[in-house]
Amino acid sequence: MTIKMIASDMDGTFLSGEDSYDQEHFARVLSQLKEKGVRFVAASGRQVANLKELFEPMAAYGLLDQIDFVGSNGSVVTTPGQELYAVYLTPEQIRKVIDWNALNPQSADNVIVLAGVNGTYISNHVSQEFKEMLSMFYPNVVQVEKLLKIDDKILGVSFVWPHEEVQEHVQQLEEVFGEEVHVTGSGFGSVDVLPKGVDKAAALEVLQDYYNVTDNEVMVFGDNTNDLEMLAKYDNSYLMPNAMPLMHDAHKRLALKTNVQDGVLATIESELKLDNQVEMD
Numbered sequence: 001m002t003i004k005m006i007a008s009d010m011d012g013t014f015l016s017g018e019d020s021y022d023q024e025h026f027a028r029v030l031s032q033l034k035e036k037g038v039r040f041v042a043a044s045g046r047q048v049a050n051l052k053e054l055f056e057p058m059a060a061y062g063l064l065d066q067i068d069f070v071g072s073n074g075s076v077v078t079t080p081g082q083e084l085y086a087v088y089l090t091p092e093q094i095r096k097v098i099d100w101n102a103l104n105p106q107s108a109d110n111v112i113v114l115a116g117v118n119g120t121y122i123s124n125h126v127s128q129e130f131k132e133m134l135s136m137f138y139p140n141v142v143q144v145e146k147l148l149k150i151d152d153k154i155l156g157v158s159f160v161w162p163h164e165e166v167q168e169h170v171q172q173l174e175e176v177f178g179e180e181v182h183v184t185g186s187g188f189g190s191v192d193v194l195p196k197g198v199d200k201a202a203a204l205e206v207l208q209d210y211y212n213v214t215d216n217e218v219m220v221f222g223d224n225t226n227d228l229e230m231l232a233k234y235d236n237s238y239l240m241p242n243a244m245p246l247m248h249d250a251h252k253r254l255a256l257k258t259n260v261q262d263g264v265l266a267t268i269e270s271e272l273k274l275d276n277q278v279e280m281d
Contacts, residue, residue, distance in 0.1 A: 001271060004217040006033070007041035007070070007204055007230065008264050010051070011137075012223040013240050014042070016260045018136060019054060027061040029265050032274045034066050039211060043070035043200045045186035045226055047115055047155070048078055049139035072115055073184060073192055073226050074203035075155040085206045086117075087195045088153045093181055095148055097157050097193050100176060111160040113138065113190075116152035123147060157193040158186070166191055167246070170225070185225040192226065201229035219271070221255060221264045223247065238267055 008014040015021050030040060042051045048071035058064045065080045077085040094114070101112060111130060114121040120138035122131065124145055135141050144150060161169055166185040173183040173193060182194045204218065220230045223240040224247065231237045231251045239251040242258040256270055257263035269276045 001236070002217055003036075003038055003219050003236065003272060004213045005039045005041060005204070005207065005211065006219045006221075006268060007043045007200070008221040009200075009223060009227050010042060010044040010046060010054070012242065013221050013227075013259055014264050015054075016262065021054075022262055022265070023057050025262055025265055027058060027063060028276070029268055029274060030058065030063045030066055031061070033268075033272075034063065036272070038272075039068055039207070039213075040066055041068045041070055041204065041207060043074075043203065043220075043230070045073045045158075045190065045192060046137055047071050047120070047139055048076050050137060053139075068207055070200055070203040070207075072155040073186060073194055074198045074200045075115075075194055077203045077206045079207070079210065084210055085203065086153075086155070087198060088155055089157065089181070089193070089195055093177075093193075093195075094154055094157060097173075097177065097181070098147055100173075101159065104172075112147060113158040113160065114147055114150060114152075115155045115158065116150065117155070118152050121147060121150050121152070155194075156198075159191045159193075160189050161191060163189045165189075167225070184228075199229040200227060201233040204230060204233075219268070221267070223259070236271075238264075240264075 033040060044051055048069045051069045051071055055067050069078045075087055111126055119140040119142045121142050121144050124143040131141055169191050170183050170185050181196055182198050184192050186192045215234055218234045219236040220234050221238050222231050223243040238253055238255040239247055240259055240263055241254050255263040255267045257266045
């Protein structure tokens with residue numbers, strides 16, 4: 001197996017818990033990937049600023065430049081030191097989605113999150129507790145009086161519903177706006193509205209072009225519906241055993257272990273025949 005790029009979702013896939021992973025274990029793997037000329041891509045619904053913060057500890061190992069980022073479910077693609085790609089919702093698309101939410105009786109109590117270039121925006125009626133929770137996943141959370149008056153480029157709009165209702169609301173939004181935008185579930189009760197054509201697989205194509213990597217040289221890991229496109233596109237794709245049942249219906253090849261057992265790293269070590277005992281300086 002010749003692999004030149006490995007892309008992994010974060011929550012429920014690479015991360016063993018909230019913002020946590022075995023840093024020394026990852027550094028051991030990443031060091032060996034560097035020797036083999038393999039890029040690692042963090043591909044997430046999280047914004048790039050949050051992803052960079054997650055992996056900042058790799059700088060101490062001299063390995064931070066081995067990581068590329070796909071943020072906001074594919075709206076932004078960055079390599080060390082540069083942004084390769086970014087696409088935004090139009091003001092009209094944002095207005096339509098927010099207006100739909102206001103008129104939908106099932107949506108009266110949900111939370112709307114606008115992911116921007118300079119900040120993450122929520123209504124000023126959102127509780128401080130919820131704002132603090134969002135801050136674990138989004139950078140610079142700002143409460144505003146009117147979401148339609150934000151002076152920023154918006155990468156995506158997220159709605160937060162009870163987890164068990166996510167797929168129902170994804171279908172609702174697709175029926176209304178499917179011709180204009182891309183709608184996906186993104187874990188933790190989030191339904192994300194993104195620019196048309198945006199998904200993780202399309203974002204990985206940008207990195208493939210940049211690094212001259214073929215589809216057969218890409219390995220991917222995911223657990224949720226926002227990973228479906230990349231799991232379907234690449235032959236070397238692995239679903240996490242801890243994924244929800246509907247994901248197991250869609251994809252049969254599994255990682256060796258769950259996310260809490262470092263399943264991504266264990267599978268990489270096995271498939272690429274890495275040394276899991278190598279010492280880090």
